[in-house]
Amino acid sequence: MPGPLVVQKYGGSSLADADRIRRVARRIARERAGAAELVIVVSAMGDTTDELLALAGAITDEPDARELDVLLATGEHQSATLLSMALHALGVPAISLTGAQAGITTDGRYGKARIAGVEPRRIRAELDAGKVVIVAGFQGLRGGSDTTAVALAARLHADRCQIFTDVRGIFTADPRLEPTARQLPLIGYEEMLELAHQGAQVMQTRAVELGWVNGVVIEVLSSFEDAPGTVIAEDPLVEQRNKVRGLAHDRNVAKVTLVDVPDRPGVARSVFEPLAEAGIIVDMIVQNVGHGGATDLSFTVPRADLGRAKRILEPILRTLGFRELTTDSAIAKISIVGAGIQNAPGYAARMFGALADAGINIEMISTSEIRITCLIAEDQVDAAVRALHAAFELERPDEMGEGAGAVGAAS
């Protein structure tokens, strides 16, 4: 009878050079000595993807999407073959497979494809032949390796899906900003999704969604040390916790304000439809109710899209009759996330109070069932993280038994 089936994903920083690849190979060899069946998903080495993008950019400003996908996929093929060679050198049978060879099909939308299905026959056959199976992680989706790993874990009914990265797990706040930030042993899917959406860079949101839908137990952990990570799973205690679980901040944001927008039907559509068509994601939206038949409309976009957003909106400015368009790139989002937030209005008041006490002005506010986000000046992010971490006592372990036996055993 075979051992547990484990899917592991290693990110680009874990595979940045030959030494690190050999280190990952030694870790895999140890794991396999414990009789586990292993499917490994790899990202491209270090900066490979950026280098390939630069090369494509030197050829043409608008690379064909299909060709760009094939180009970027070569980065993952390279790290997959190199890891396989390193395992062979340790006497561990291994084989590298492209996404297609591994039976992964996508919906064919180049540049933003989603995994459409996984036919795991080939992977199963290679595992049965005693091999470690290494799958190139990129599936026509920038940074889609986490999603590949979770999709394979779901389809193969893996016992675990481990995401190896350069941090030890999910923390109550960015530990570089808040020294008392505490690693969470366990976090629920929904809370993780909000944290990821709001700027915690550790995992791709699509991967968390897919894990949630399929009930895949995910563990985020460091490839550079031997320490338990954070398990992302159904949190049986989530309803009772009723507590802020963590903070997230996001500096990759810019604010656009349309001043004196005429207050008539259809205006919002005229603004947001062309942005959506250009693939620009609009996040927070605030409309100040009218002063003399006109309003101010503010919203946020990813900072890298600000230039494009301006180029799209400025020609519409006159047609729609608004006065001017102002922008601000020196801003950031700060969020508190926790399953209990919706049912306890006190959290919003405590958040706004803590920010006010720290002298931090709130420019915009948005909320979800389990999250409150404030837009603040970028140079106040550090102060905001410290103020909120203290206000919600995040340095204190959860007395409801974080990392409870039942879930801890899955990691």
Next chain:
Amino acid sequence: MPGPLVVQKYGGSSLADADRIRRVARRIARERAGAAELVIVVSAMGDTTDELLALAGAITDEPDARELDVLLATGEHQSATLLSMALHALGVPAISLTGAQAGITTDGRYGKARIAGVEPRRIRAELDAGKVVIVAGFQGLRGGSDTTAVALAARLHADRCQIFTDVRGIFTADPRLEPTARQLPLIGYEEMLELAHQGAQVMQTRAVELGWVNGVVIEVLSSFEDAPGTVIAEDPLVEQRNKVRGLAHDRNVAKVTLVDVPDRPGVARSVFEPLAEAGIIVDMIVQNVGHGGATDLSFTVPRADLGRAKRILEPILRTLGFRELTTDSAIAKISIVGAGIQNAPGYAARMFGALADAGINIEMISTSEIRITCLIAEDQVDAAVRALHAAFELERPDEMGEGAGAVGAAS
């Protein structure tokens, strides 16, 4: 009715950076404007293959052959996608295909695979859809892009197979060594094969063989200038030419001498069998007939294999009872090639005389039907090339009508 079908192959130096890739794209766009159907075979950019080999070498001394093939293939995938992007940018519809997508199957011997077959349905469909088809050239064979191009030309019944490289064609000698060296408008397959075997680096020998067997008219030409190249085809006048057509030299060679080998049956097998098993190609072999029951046995190997050859032979030294093993890396081969050589013994005498007059000692000699090769000191290669070029009057055009209309029209 479609225009002519042309297969073009571009080597790594023609695709070394973004500028060169765009230059190649412009050339293809011009060709296509002339209504030709185009299948393009590409090598990896510049030094990519060497860089990938170095990366694999940093992981392990003996990379798994299958994984190494997959790794190296990523180099050709990259240049194929980049060239396709460059064509798209010029408004030329194009698609890059891997070897497998292009329907090319190999015999699966990783590291030295041969093309087993070509099923051109996909290529045909893409051509019919009006696209330039770009095929990644590496097929599990180091430097196999020439062979890929010729195999595709054969299977697609292409009108031409053009090999674009960094030289203008086939010359009577290396023009860097002999300023009066003349470009040949036409050369027969068999003569080209001997030139390639004997060190003319312009084309891969396997590609010439495949062209010969399938009657593919090949043209070697420069991607850096607009000038006619050299056509490799059946030479209808070859029997009448009866003349040395060109010189080749090869510095990638080392000599091994086994001193005082016992003169008894089976000794040669004991020496050459283990070398063959190690994949070391032994070229020239000379055995000096005995002096007192023992002989000296000399042969040449590629210079890079000399260390391995020594390691293999030294343990056998005592068992076989030969006295010592000496080696010499400072040697080179110089060859004259021409279809008439076999029937005209005067050529050998003229070659040896010209070398003697130039003060060049001949260490070993080997011959084929259309070639005579001498082993000489490496530092005398330049002098030998000049002496032989003059002795055989290679600077003078062939009065039998080189580049005769019938063949010239094929280029």
